Amino acid sequence: MDLDDILPEIGEYGRYQKSILWLVLLPGVFPCGFHAYNQLFMAATPEHWCKVPELKQIQSEESRNLSVPLELVNGVLKYSECKMYDRNYTDISLTIQDFDYDNDTVQIDCKNGWIFDKSLYKQTVVMEWNLVCSKDFYPTLALVLFGIGGLIGNYIFGYIQDGFGRKPAFFSYLLIQCIFGIATAFAPNFWIWLTFRFGVGLTVPAILGTPYVLAIELVGPKYRTLVTILINISYSLALVSLALVVWLVTEWRLLALVTTAPFFVLFSFWCLLPESPRWLLAQSKFSAADSVISKIAKINGKPLPTNYINLLKIKIAEEQRKKPRSKKSYGISDLFRTPNLRWKTIIITFIWFTNTSVYVGLSYYAPALGGDAFLNFFLAAAVELPTYLFLWPAMENWGRRWCLCASMVIGGSACLSTFLVQHNSMVTLGLYCVGKMGISSSYVVLPLMASELYPTVVRGLGISVSTVIGMIGPVIIPLVNYLGSDMLTLPLIIMGTMLVLGGLSSLLLPETLNQHLPQTLEDAEKTGLDCGLCFNVNQ
Template sequence: MWWEEENATYPMDDELKTLAYPWDDQKKAYDHCHYYSNVTMEPPQRANNSEILSCSTSQVYDTSQFRTSAVIDYSLVCDRAWLRATVQSTYMVGMLLGSYILGDISDRVGRKPVFLTSLVIMVVVGIGQVIIPHYAALIVLRLLLGASLQGIFLVAYVMTMEMVGKRSRTVVGVLAHGFYSIGFFITALMAWLIPSWRWLQVAMTLPALFFIPYYWIIPESARWLLTKRRPEEAKVILEKVAKVNKKQVDERDLEELMKIPIDEDKEAKGTFFDLFRFSRLRFRTLNIFFNWMVNSGVYYGLSLSTSNLGGNPYLNFVISGAVELPGLALATILLDRVGRRIPLAAFLGLGGLCLVSTIFVPKEMTWLLITLAMSGKLCITASYAIIYTLSAEVFPTVVRNVGMGSSSMVARIGGALAPYINMLDDVWGPLPLVIFGSLAGAASLLTLQLPETRSRQLPETLEDGENFGRYSEECEDEKDKKPINICKDETK
């Protein structure tokens, strides 16, 4: 047929479209995955015995905006559209595995070796995606890419937090997310300048080589060395830090620091099952897990759906990154001035309201649809930054690492489901945004059940975690915000 010629384009008026393609009443559009047989162009007519056939082997792609893409090269459309979502979902599964496996290895062998190894894997896998033409290989490589990138970010984040003082952790932690947002701008610019997705992948992968010398520039974490009873190596690093910062450190104080005995009870790590040992701690753990899953799912869902909002996809992607910066700035300001719980609930609730309200926006009002979606992205970015801090402060010290690691793993479940939720726009355009908004609203309400942690002495043991936030503020010591056991339990 004349419409089956590869990558051909023909001007088609409404009469020809009616003859060539079935009409989908649900989508209110022509079905581009099927066509009528026995249709002639001159004169335009369709035979009475024509059948509806699938376009599975004869797609014609519109290359006016994107010359090539993985969707075109691997034919990820129509009946194979779910494979497109699988590519994105597999990447999130890789991040899940990387969070657990590489996080555990970095605790055992050190931060620097895992950081360098993840960098090398990322470069090899990134280039491999370009030169290997098979879809199955692409899936495997995307899995490895997600794991390696999570190893890079996770280890870099931990090293950063371990290098700075207590007063700087909140700001530094949020700034780490800020540089992630800046990557949005760079990615959009590179995608606009490089039309081929394969060359774009190469251009985004090779700069990682510049970070390999970090292995010889950045020292190993002194905190990690102390926990591994390697004080002499930690001392050398701290002396070098003091010298670079032009600070004078008393030798006796430094020696005393190296001799601090490690409390075996505090050094002992809790297990995943300890998070569910007590009823109150169990509820909070499940609450935090759900919060992480929703934050991750909504964040990546909105990030991956910018091209579905209408308008210029490059501009939408830039806006998607731009709104993250004020979101992170607001989170930084509110964390230390207002607290954690109320801002988190407010951002989730407001973001969910923005997304659900898209149901009332006419399809032709693209500007309003984009505004509401990007407002939701701003709010979810802020809430994502806050949940990091709140979670680290709610989990007791003995299970803090396993709690944060488990939360990060659960978050990847939300990220893995996001591409499939985005596919529901074929059923009804606003449906993905409505689902994301409803989940954010539910998480907002559950957040109110978590304790406020600002200026509070953090829980150390599982018993502390069970009783954390259990007493009214009037019963707390004003000096260290530690619950006084003789106070009345307000929850009974």
């Protein structure tokens, strides 16, 4: 007997699980969605050109004609953002009507700062600290360090989640995120701001992992798909909400406050959020597990099975006798100790790397599509929602593996196809949306499938390891976008290739639909890879 045998009797998805999901876990997804991408708008770079104080009395357009040369950028003539004519502007301002515009003049770097177009943004960190031209890499550096923070944080918090429990882990993430998020708004210079953003990055996406894991561990096998879909819908709605917030709030300090302060309300849910009964049983904390399970049964209006806790103790004791250990502490080496779990970990981690890289990369890419950056980000988030209409029945009928493969291959093919139509902006936008839908679908399936493949004793650690490796992608993707700015489809080609390879490798994993969650390392070893044409990992 294990928890999956008990849940059908006390309610696999009853009133208790629904209340926890809708009141706590779904709102608990919003902090990650807001803080993962608000930095794109805090550090946005609007159009800008050299400031010439001597011409401040002259209308802006005429001033630019006098002082700023035109450059060919991606086939379009635009005012230079970093160059100005070397002229005597004091004399020009006095004799403006007689000035000869055709007179060739030496071009020099901006020497008096810049004028920024404030039609979209009232103030960003780029505008406040002049992070353009020789400093235009600074916003990219901020995204890179934000990704590094996420990589480090996932590694650390994976141990917290498995060592101290899902509940304290979530509120630890939330506290750190709120403190650094508020501090961001009061940063006096770029380097302090960068430090605070790194602190926020430590919790992204670690804070998203606990709602995923806890939702799956509270319900029965046939409801795992539902709660996973609901968690992802909540995350997509967080991004849609963020698009509306950044459109309304275009001053970066106020934006930092608005996207952080509301989440202090989540601390009031401490008493509502339970600890995972699966984690408590895996830690042999039977009294605490009995309390949670009894509460589930009571609120669901179901009777508890007779003598169930003793039966669970007997089963766990028998498992411990088979492989006697005192107080077992699990580490990363346990993920690679046995052949089946080793290959599952490697494949899941590779797919997680491709998913994280492409999902974050496409989200970062939205403002580069041209047009309205706010609308582009809104569309990038909104196109995720239709995928859930067909993904839920597909996962229940076709299983996790084929849905994961199809989503990644279709999304990757769409990204690769942009190379053929790179000069047609509307078709490129359409293919981009198909790619975003594909990666959004696979991003739903992967955490669920990984949670069902990793055993309970290392589930949080396994997901954290895979996520940590996956977070290398968001570290690299900003660099790819920065270096590939001359060819906007280059990042899409790279991401499309990764998606197709990841989709094909997913066919190696065994199907997990309606299967019992493995509790121990031995349970995980019982099911090998599902690929008769490859190799036998049991040998």
